[in-house]
Amino acid sequence: MALGPHVRDDFPLLQRHIHGRRLVYLDSAATSQKPRAVLDALLRYYQESNANVHRGIYRIAEEATAAYEAARATVAAFLGAGRPEEVVFTRGTTEALNLVAATWGRTRVGPGDEIVLTEMEHHSNIVPWQLVAAERGARLRYVPVTDEGRLDLEAFDRLLGPRTRIVAVTHQSNVLGTVNPIPRIAERAHAAGAVVVVDAAQSVPHQPVDVRALGADFLAFSGHKMLGPTGTGGLWARYELLEAMPPYHGGGEMIALVEPDRSTYKAPPHKFEAGTPNIADSIALGAAVDYLRAIGLEAVAAHERELTAYTLERLREVPGVRVLGPLDLRDRGGAISFTMDVAHPHDVAQVLDGEGIAVRAGHHCAQLLHRRFGLAASARASLHLYNTTDDIDALVAGLYLVRRVFGRAPHPAADPR
Amino acid sequence: MALDDLYRDVILDHYAHPRNRGRLDPRDITAEGANPLCGDELTLFVRLDGDRVAAIRFEGRGCSISQASASMMTEAVAGKTLEEVRALVDAFRAMMHGGAPAAALGDLVALQGVRKFPVRVKCATLPWVTLEQGLDDAAAGRPATTVTTDTRE
Numbered sequence: 204m205a206l207g208p209h210v211r212d213d214f215p216l217l218q219r220h221i222h223g224r225r226l227v228y229l230d231s232a233a234t235s236q237k238p239r240a241v242l243d244a245l246l247r248y249y250q251e252s253n254a255n256v257h258r259g260i261y262r263i264a265e266e267a268t269a270a271y272e273a274a275r276a277t278v279a280a281f282l283g284a285g286r287p288e289e290v291v292f293t294r295g296t297t298e299a300l301n302l303v304a305a306t307w308g309r310t311r312v313g314p315g316d317e318i319v320l321t322e323m324e325h326h327s328n329i330v331p332w333q334l335v336a337a338e339r340g341a342r343l344r345y346v347p348v349t350d351e352g353r354l355d356l357e358a359f360d361r362l363l364g365p366r367t368r369i370v371a372v373t374h375q376s377n378v379l380g381t382v383n384p385i386p387r388i389a390e391r392a393h394a395a396g397a398v399v400v401v402d403a404a405q406s407v408p409h410q411p412v413d414v415r416a417l418g419a420d421f422l423a424f425s426g427h428k429m430l431g432p433t434g435t436g437g438l439w440a441r442y443e444l445l446e447a448m449p450p451y452h453g454g455g456e457m458i459a460l461v462e463p464d465r466s467t468y469k470a471p472p473h474k475f476e477a478g479t480p481n482i483a484d485s486i487a488l489g490a491a492v493d494y495l496r497a498i499g500l501e502a503v504a505a506h507e508r509e510l511t512a513y514t515l516e517r518l519r520e521v522p523g524v525r526v527l528g529p530l531d532l533r534d535r536g537g538a539i540s541f542t543m544d545v546a547h548p549h550d551v552a553q554v555l556d557g558e559g560i561a562v563r564a565g566h567h568c569a570q571l572l573h574r575r576f577g578l579a580a581s582a583r584a585s586l587h588l589y590n591t592t593d594d595i596d597a598l599v600a601g602l603y604l605v606r607r608v609f610g611r612a613p614h615p616a617a618d619p620r
Numbered sequence: 621m622a623l624d625d626l627y628r629d630v631i632l633d634h635y636a637h638p639r640n641r642g643r644l645d646p647r648d649i650t651a652e653g654a655n656p657l658c659g660d661e662l663t664l665f666v667r668l669d670g671d672r673v674a675a676i677r678f679e680g681r682g683c684s685i686s687q688a689s690a691s692m693m694t695e696a697v698a699g700k701t702l703e704e705v706r707a708l709v710d711a712f713r714a715m716m717h718g719g720a721p722a723a724a725l726g727d728l729v730a731l732q733g734v735r736k737f738p739v740r741v742k743c744a745t746l747p748w749v750t751l752e753q754g755l756d757d758a759a760a761g762r763p764a765t766t767v768t769t770d771t772r773e
Binding site: 222610614616 | 626
């Protein structure tokens, strides 16, 4: 493996035992665990520099402001942004996507216009656009997913038209692991006169992401999936787009001058950060980025690639297991969803929990995608830099235990395809 | 291991060999239920003889707990009067929400262990709230409404 097992030692929570067994954490697509460096940054901020930002003229307020803006610069550099001011801090991907929908979407989409989504989107990249479409009288179009679990790009090309205003697409599916060809999608979308919104919640934590190389106009990401605290993340957008957008929330921090009937706003990104921001957690997100960069995203991606190959190979040997999504490594990340013919995903996850193994069961906020495959639910093992082949061996042993508990005959209620 | 409290032998037996699984024609009541959390879907078919349950069957897909609960429920309510059925629904719900199990529940007491796994309680109650909704709709003479474990517990 590209990364050694010592990486695990950096994560205090991974030292836990569950039901007397070493915790095997395979749910990083939901949220990642945090290295000690991130926890230390949180504690250090509260113990040494806690003060509100952008206001105080005293020492610790200046320290807090400097650390908060330094975290923004760190994240911006990590994403290949042109300047730090292109990054708006949000509570995560969901808020970032809602921000784009409620500002750019509501002002640029009109009756009869079209918003192109895909069948593999997370609900957070569907529902905000449904709200915009309902309010503005616009229409949603969905790019279909092939049986292999990839976007049907020819169908995408046909969906684009003169009414297409926005193309909102995930960079990496949280269910299938599929990595979508954003540069190609952006090129076609731009040729049709649309902007491209990228949900990068599952890609930024796992592979080098350069917003300029992707050709995106907006890109949303979550801090808590990239080793940072919950309640962090952000929106990257080209600066001229941020300038052209109306504010999202109103309040303190985002205004220049307030008069009785109107106000003037600060320049981006502060125009979009009303109220006291999540200072401590954003600073700790900066620490998470520093940690990831020290290891290197190329190394993280290589490690997860090897481990994904190992996982797919080991799952193939378990009778009755069917993997959703690409079975090869081409443009595929480490979110590996599967069904078992003898047991429902919830029962699979329950038995695995008894062995100290944490996997996800359900629709993973992607009901449209599961319906596309004739399923209501799946089980999902998802990887990060701290996972090892030992974790996968434990998973496979757990799946054999599922077969012992529930028998070896396929069950009609277990969500068969 | 606590897992044995959840997957009792009688539950696994009803899961592996569901009783009364399938459709029922003719029927007097069709009731549909769903658990949005996990995507479980259940359809109940009931044939009445006066105010008694003459026959009951179920279809659907879901976890072992919801399937076993449905299977055990069909055995428990067959032949009972609607009043007895409603009392059993109440007794089952009371047990799943922490009450002492009523003697009338019989084998259904095996599902008591599900209480130790809070997210699974709705799996066990799905067939029961679906049946209750079906009885309510039939009594009111209105078309069947799909019940979900988010809207009725």
